[in-house]
Amino acid sequence: MTDHPTEQPTGQPTGHGDQSHEDVPKDPLRRSRVSQAWLSVVGLALLLVLLIVFIAQNTERVSMKFFGWTWHAPLAVVALTGVVVGMVLTVITGTLRIVQVRRRVRREV
Structure with a gap:
């Protein structure tokens, strides 16, 4: 047993002194949709620069x-075509799997 009335014998607090999510101050530097969009634009711009360099060096x-x-065809076009075909096949496979899982969940509910 403890002498403090807000603790249970196991040492866990009873919940009287716990902070809820509403009490915690919000971080003013937290991520927002605008900051995520900005990071996406910067990332895509860097990817575009790398792609242009790749194409320029493989003509x-x-x-x-x-x-x-x-x-x-130019080597860069052949390589990028292979990448795009691979991405399309991956998206198709992933989409079919998502549809399959959603159908299964609807049947079980």
């Missing part, structure tokens, strides 16, 4: 062959 034409088709 030599390469020959691509696929099932009898042959075409010529």
Whole structure:
């Protein structure tokens, strides 16, 4: 047993002296939608600069062959096309999985 009336014998407070979320002052430097948008713009601008440098340094034409088709394109275009196709396949797969999980949740509710 303790001598302090606000504590339980286990040493945990009873809740009388606890601060709620309303009592805690808000941080004036917290993240906001505007700051998140600004960070996104800065990040995308940096990504765009890196992309421009990549394209500028990989302008030599390469020959691509696929099932009898042959075409010529700059190396940067071929590499970026592969990246975009991979991203599209990932988005399609993720979207199908999200739809599957939502249907399962609706059936169980």
